[in-house]
């Protein structure tokens with residue numbers, strides 16, 4: 694755990710462990726597939742907006758914006774990953790000079806993407822304009838507090854688990870508040886949906902819980918120990934969560950408003 698005092702204080706566990714070439718390559722691959730998928734779907738969402746009634750076009754357009762923003766952030770994670778390790782004797786050792794890896798950029802990116810993802814819901818459900826604006830603000834407040842308290846806490850993962858857990862619990866309180874607000878929007882969405890697609894908002898509720906619920910698991914994972922496997926599994930969890938909560942979610946919502 695002596696890989697640089699600064700990394701210990703303000704880093705992520707990625708900077709503490711030596712990776713096998715398999716683990717390193719898996720990490721690169723996971724990040725590469727993630728940013729590649731997000732960039733590619735910019736085209737899909739822009740084109741699918743052309744098929745929609747004008748008032749719903751903003752739904753896939755917002756997905757395209759989320760794709761661009763997340764794609765850039767994940768590209769940055771990928772290049773930082775590549776710069777953060779040095780190949781020594783067949784092992785990928787955390788670089789002692791230059792760049793260190795951080796997941797903190799993700800939290801910065803969520804500050805943009807999460808309010809956009811939440812905004813898509815009342816717009817897709819066709820709620821009245823004044824209700825939509827109110828719902829977006831009511832969801833965005835707990836969402837941003839959840840992200841920023843999590844950002845403070847994740848700096849504790851290299852050893853200060855009290856910090857990780859305290860801020861994790863505070864962040865979870867905001868997550869529960871957010872879930873209550875989202876449930877309200879889903880209920881309004883069910884009431885506002887034509888009979889043949891009433892099941893969509895109801896199912897989307899479970900999808901939301903299952904996919905957003907992956908992020909706190911990834912956050913807590915370093916407590917299992919700083920090992921190469923934990924590093925790779927966490928990037929995989931983040932990626933599955935990213936692709937399902939943004940990309941697949943966007944496809945589902947575009948299908949709903951079609």
Ligand code: RET
Nearest residue numbers: 806843861864865868905908909912938
């Ligand atoms: C944190 C900190 C630990 C507790 C909880 C968290 C929840 C994070 C979530 C993030 C969702 C992000 C999305 C990003 C899309 O771009 C902050 C990890 C509850 C739910 C959907």
